Amino acid sequence: MNLIGFQTLVTREIKRTFKIINQVIWPPLISTLLYLFIFGFSLGRRIQDIDGVPYLEFLIPGLIVMSVVEASFSESSASLFQGRFTNSIQELLVAPLSYLEMVLGYVVGSILRGLIIGNLIMALGWLIVGVSPANWGLYLLFMVLISAFFSCMGLVMGLVAESWDQLSIPGTFVITPLVFLGGVFNSPRLLPENLQPFINANPLFYLIDGFRGSMLAEWKAPIMSELFFLVLLTTFGLILAMNLFRSGYKLRA
């Protein structure tokens, strides 16, 4: 086990995050503030409680998941794609790092970015709305696993993409719709009946629902089965990313 090599890669990913802080840390915080402002002070009072939870409290966990998903997906996908684009990925490929260490290096780097952003938003929510996690253990576990899964998907996309333009496709056409229809701003159960099969097929719905349950004591969710589902997703993501790295797909000619 090349522990030093693995730590070096994680450090490198964090360094990258802070080097592009204006692109990756401030935007989600500012948009969260704007959402809270619009929904909290202009619309919020007209929106009823959702299943007994005041609207702003309902909103905070969704906003956190939205930013964590975006952060971890774009961290690993952009970092890996850029490495392929500039060939600097070769620095890793010629080093005595196992494929597992390479994948985990990127994934842990993305999780740390997800944790930083997720917790900054949680702190904003606590300051403005007064919501803090009801169950810290579950809250952090959900956040880490959601980050890990989307970071694996980011690695897959970072390998598949052939241009920066292609790299933006899943964010725009898959992740954003799934997040918005997965219950960030409203309960998807309030959507029309004939849309319910799509809601049930949307994995983001279960992740957001479970995460909301970990933060809000009064939110009734089947947390444990949703957590189990998330563990399965993350395992699948790791195995997929590992196999692509091992096969050298788009990494080794």
Next chain:
Amino acid sequence: MSIALSIQSLVKRYGDFTAVDHLSLDVPEGEFFGFLGPNGAGKTTTINAIVGLVTFQEGNIRVCGHDVAADYRKARACIGLAPQEFNFDRYLTIREVLLYTAGYFGVPAKEAKSRADLMLRQFDLTSKRDVDYTKLSGGMKRRLSLARALVHQPRVLILDEPTAGVDVELRLELWDALSTLNREGLTIILTTHYLEEAQHLCKRIGIINHGRLVALDQTESMIAGRSQERILLEFEAPVQALPAGLEALGAAWDPTTRTVTFSEALASDLPRILGAFEGQGHRLTHVDVQRKTLQDVFLELTARRENP
């Protein structure tokens, strides 16, 4: 003596194209080995197969006794690579490039710092330690590339065209540094276009063409005594017949023009050549000595070995 690099029957295909065709090669520890060949001959593909940037279909490669596929981590730990194209990490400063590379190779932080600083001093980059690599001149980038390849103290140093695009002064500096490293026991394998470079540095040379190893010999026996120049003579009037005694020097002339070229003559043959023409009453108007390109020498060498 133990073998630093052993390649056995390496085959690399890209679709229908065979880039490396059953190439076998052993490089003993401590040797300075030159890998020569024209563009597209398969040099870089072979290098990349050794370091793990390219997968291959057949054969096997061992570095310091470790199989590069089955035991890839041990094999890679032995190798320092300075690639042809710069591939530095754009988020790091010069010093960080060295620190992070040392880290990827498992060197503890404290040790990595002292080695990075030593490398910066050795390659005269200390004043640039905190800038991005994009701010470096071409020569500095070459030096950084070499420093990065050495920072984890490899047993085998692999250089892909290390002096491509550098000026004469830096080339000599790099040659000096490489010779010193080799004297200290480091095995060095380099690819080059420059025959002069191979001749100056390498103990043994392998020539690759169309993915096959067409020549493999001690540098001296391969190149020594060979002409590296082409002599061009121009006369007042067309030359109808070559003076006797000059046939072996690779003469070529056309009775309708006034020039004669000698492709196999050494500079020491020049007085004899000029004397022979003068004896026949030809009046010389112009002499030119052109350095042969490596391509010319390859053609001569490969023609000789492919059609003995």
